[in-house]
Each structure stands twice: as C-alpha cells, then as structure tokens.
Amino acid sequence: xxxxxxxxxxxxxxxxxxxxxxxxxxxxxxxxxxxxxQYPGEGLQLLLKATKADDKGxxxxxxxxxxKETTSFHLEKGSVQVSDSAVYFCALSVNTGxxxxxxxxxxxxxxx
Amino acid sequence: xAGVMQxxxxxxxxxxxxxxxxxxxxxxxxxxxxxxxLPEEGLKFMVYLQKENIIDESGMxxxxxxxxxxxxxxxxxRIQQVVRGDSAAYFCASSPNGGRHxxxxxxxxxxxxxxx
Numbered sequence: 753x754x755x756x757x758x759x760x761x762x763x764x765x766x767x768x769x770x771x772x773x774x775x776x777x778x779x780x781x782x783x784x785x786x787x788x789x790q791y792p793g794e795g796l797q798l799l800l801k802a803t804k805a806d807d808k809g810x811x812x813x814x815x816x817x818x819x820k821e822t823t824s825f826h827l828e829k830g831s832v833q834v835s836d837s838a839v840y841f842c843a844l845s846v847n848t849g850x851x852x853x854x855x856x857x858x859x860x861x862x863x864x
Numbered sequence: 865x866a867g868v869m870q871x872x873x874x875x876x877x878x879x880x881x882x883x884x885x886x887x888x889x890x891x892x893x894x895x896x897x898x899x900x901x902l903p904e905e906g907l908k909f910m911v912y913l914q915k916e917n918i919i920d921e922s923g924m925x926x927x928x929x930x931x932x933x934x935x936x937x938x939x940x941x942r943i944q945q946v947v948r949g950d951s952a953a954y955f956c957a958s959s960p961n962g963g964r965h966x967x968x969x970x971x972x973x974x975x976x977x978x979x980x
Contacts, residue, residue: 758906784966795868795955795971796907803966841906845965850920851897851909852957852969 754779758842758855765832765862773827773858775816775842783844785809785818785825790839790857799827799840832862868893868972869938870956876978877946885941885975889958896939897969898931901953913939943977951979 759774777783784803788796800809805820814829825842842855869888877883889896894915899907909923913933924931928946933939943950953976957969 756906781965786968788971793973795870795973796957797971798968801966801968847965849965850912851923852899852907853909854899854906856904856906 754846754853756842756844756853756855759858762859767834767862767864768831771829771832773840775825775855777823777844779844779846781846783846786843787816787827788841788843834862834864836860837862868956868958868970870972870975872975874976878980879947880945883943883946883977885954886938887956887972888938890970893958893960895959896933897957898941899955901955907955946979948979951977
C-alpha cells in the first residue's frame with residue numbers, strides 16, 4: 753500500500769546547526785511528495801513540495817529532493833533558527849487516490 | 865481570512881453525547897477532506913467530500929461517524945455517542961481540484977475534541 757516512514761524524534765538542535773529529517777515512502781501509483789509544518793495549537797502549513805523525480809522543493813531555507821531510486825524525500829536546512837521549532841510531517845499523494853498519507857511527524861526544538 | 869475555517873477550536877463532550885465539527889473551505893475550493901490526529905501520531909484520512917457528495921469514506925469508522933457537505937453552508941463531521949477514544953484533533957483540508965494529486969491540500973487549525 754501507500755505509506756510514509758519518517759525519522760522519529762524528538763530532535764533538539766542548537767541554533768545555526770544543520771538539520772536533516774529523513775523520509776522514505778512506498779507508493780502503488782506515481783506519488784507527489786510534500787513537507788508540512790505544524791506549530792503548536794495550529795493546523796498544518798505546506799512547507800514545500802515536489803511532484804516528479806529529481807525535483808527539488810524549497811522554501812524558507814528548507815529543501816527536499818524527490819529521489820525515486822531511493823524512494824526518499826529528506827528535509828534539510830543549513831542553519832536552523834529558534835523559530836523553526838515545530839513538528840514536521842512528510843506526506844504523499846498518488847495519482848490513483850484522493851487522500852494524503854502522512855508520516856508520524858518529527859518534533860524539532862531549536863535552542864539558542 | 866480566506867483560509868480554511870474550522871469551529872469550534874476546542875470542544876468538550878461527555879461520553880454518549882454528540883459532537884459536531886464544522887469546516888468552511890477556502891474560497892473557491894469545493895473539495896473537502898477530514899483527517900484525525902491522535903496524540904503523538906500523524907494525520908489519518910477519514911473522508912473526502914464534494915458539494916452534496918461523499919466521494920471516498922474509506923477512512924471513516926463504520927459506526928457513529930458521518931459527514932456531509934451541503935450545497936449551502938459548511939461541511940459537518942458528526943460523531944454520535946462519543947467515547948473516550950474519540951478524543952483527538954480533527955483537521956479539515958480543502959483543495960480546488962479534488963483528485964489532482966500534485967496539488968497541496970490546505971488545512972484549517974483543527975478542532976480539539978476532548979471526551980470526559
């Protein structure tokens with residue numbers, strides 16, 4: 753079936769550290785891949801997306817590359833800030849269905 | 865605010881009562897999705913609706929749960945005879961082109977349901 757496996761947290765980093773959150777997927781159809789961010793008490797906000805192999809999504813200093821050969825979509829940021837503290841969700845949708853499939857989320861805390 | 869609007873933000877019910885959760889999609893969006901988030905978990909799909917039609921309810925529990933999206937007004941997720949296990953955050957999302965898998969879904973801030 754379709755699913756997303758996401759690196760477990762929580763992750764704690766110092767400000768300006770490098771961030772990687774791993775995400776791998778399985779898909780029966782042709783997937784589009786997304787990263788969403790959730791701040792405390794809020795809904796999910798789209799962070800970035802990629803819709804075909806080798807595409808790179810980027811936003812606010814975050815990047816992720818759609819790797820079909822490794823079925824991965826790892827999230828990276830070169831220098832995190834305190835304001836990046838949130839829960840990050842990897843998600844996929846396939847061309848044969850209606851729903852999004854979410855990973856379990858990775859909680860990130862950035863300390864000054 | 866032209867985003868997805870959900871209300872109430874917080875809802876407390878006693879076991880056996882009914883819970884009604886409302887969702888108004890973004891302006892111009894006619895496709896609505898409901899998800900449930902249990903503590904420390906990701907979001908799980910429940911149901912996908914267009915105006916006056918349920919398109920996919922494969923994630924909905926067979927009993928006590930129902931959803932509608934009438935021609936006029938918000939989408940409603942209804943939970944009858946609530947139990948403690950229904951305590952969760954319920955999120956609504958909308959999109960302008962249902963089934964277009966490469967388009968993002970836009971989420972509301974959710975309704976946190978607590979069952980006493």
